[in-house]
Amino acid sequence: MTALLESPEAPAARTRRPAAWLWVLPPLLVVLLTVLYPLLRVLAESWTGDSWTQVLASTLFRDALWRTVTIAAASTAGALVLGTFLAIVLAFVPFRGSTVIGRLIDTVLALPSFLITLAFTFLYGSAGAVNAALSALTGDPAPLLDFLYTPAGVIAAEVTFFTPFVVRPLLAAFSLIPRAHLDVAASLGASPWTVLRRVVMPEAWPALAAGGSLVLLLTLNEFGIVLFTGAKGVITLPVLIYTRGIVTFDLPGAAVIATVQVALSLLLYAGYRVAFARMTTRRGSGDAAVEQPR
């Protein structure tokens, strides 16, 4: 009886709980059916025969894995450098038409990625505008620029396409930094470079980390850009899955590579979550101390 008096709400809460759980079921079922089930099928398919030993032993796979990771890392680094530079210019260097440029960068986000490769063909391809101009200048009919169908071409296209994913969150972070912080930092004698390095970038660091992780994840899984270069020298894991599964009908082989691809993505995502959680606990819990009596 005393227990009841102490917690009069408890029985009601207990009766409500099962009903609440029921609401979780429909979305859970949808996720299980549409996401987890096919993934599990892929995983099961990969265990047919000795596909794992075969695939892991092949140089083609190991080369593709290495190339995927290096291309993704290089593209991410490029996008981070270019994106940070563009965001700083757009946010802090006043010039006419900066809004238009900002919108243009946003527009890139709306385009399909392979279009960049296609556009690059017209720009840097052997018959593209840049090579035509260079030939006209030098009189040499052979194309001077020939990087489009190499990993460098893929990296260039990926940097171009994914840079907005870094610019956008950075611009959002910059806009949250109060003008007063920059003013005070300047009044204390800091040069623009010092203000950028010691005040602006530390406050924008979470945005940079978020943008970078997203780009790394997307470049790791990028398919369209690599496929459109159509080059033999640039075979990444997604292209390999496509070739195995669709072109040569080696479904178990494709499933093995797909499993590796999924593991890689999940690993990266988990790492990103851990890093983000650490960052937010370090920055969060901002309860102000009580004013000290003096």
Next chain:
Amino acid sequence: MQASAEPGGPAIVFDRVGVTYGHGGKATAALVDFSLRVAAGETVALLGPSGSGKSTALNALAGFVGLTSGAVRLGGRDVTGLPPARRGIGVVLQSYALFPHMSVADNVAFGLRARRLGRHEISSRTTEVLDMVGMTGFGGRLPRELSGGQQQRVAIARALAIRPTVLLLDEPLAALDAQLRQSMLTELQRLKDALPDTAMLYVTHDQAEALALADRIVVMNNARMMDVDTAENLWRRPPSSFTAAFLGGANLLPCTVGRVSGESALVTVGARTVTAEAPAPAFGHGDWAPGSAALLCVRPHALQVVSLRDRTALRARVNAAVWRGAVTRVVLAVDALPDVLVDVDVPGHTPFEIGSEVGLRLPEPAGVLISTGSAA
């Protein structure tokens, strides 16, 4: 501890400064023809309502906004075209503007590191200024772990660490609650005494802060300087109706000037003749010609609500009465002064019946004359 400004010369000079925001048809004048000299060790308050240009004046001096016309000088040095980083001014803002990712000590040391001082010097100066604002031992905390008052103390310490000859404070207490504001005001007074060579420019919309801290007050309105004088003079003999009303909410009663002798005049207020102070024109006040119209400035606490039987009193009706703790603010409609409502502060909690008839008695002398042409 402070480096002294050029001997004899003013620490701060605003020379006909104008600031305009926007271009063409959308241009807004934020500061018009603003001139002011502040001596080393002097504290001047820029007092005015929102949008009066007081913060713009401060931003122009700090270099945060560009000047459209005029010049600013610090210790005799023209700094008009210099970036904020090369002006060497300490700035404290309403929002504290502490760098959230840096500890209190790193915030305070920011300006010292920018000056590339030695590690030992940075450490000793950081400790010194944190002691000065009563934040000893807080160096390792992050700004978000501090209360508003503590954050503002750190912001003041950060500004003082660079040993500026000029300290600018833009509404530094506005974000604090009333009780904390009072204690911080006392702190600022103490700090002012501890920095006898530092010129301070204190922007506020709160007359109590201006009166408590400033040696002189600049009253601002509509991007212009209205009046400048010592706090005492502006309070006792406001030169304009705007200043009279903004500083202490004085009543401005229409009156007619009678006989003037020296700095005293007989004036007629609603058929009652009383004496009033008539400051000499040298003060920037009007030339009091007998028969001319003027305004009689009377503070609410100087007036008395009396019985109608008092034959020297003006007949009035109670329009409103609000208890404010120490006083009851009574708003009266005076029969003989149809264009104004008169505020009277009656001591204590005194109940008044709205609409009841009472007498309004003017003090002797009744107040200070203000020229009718001085309105903003």
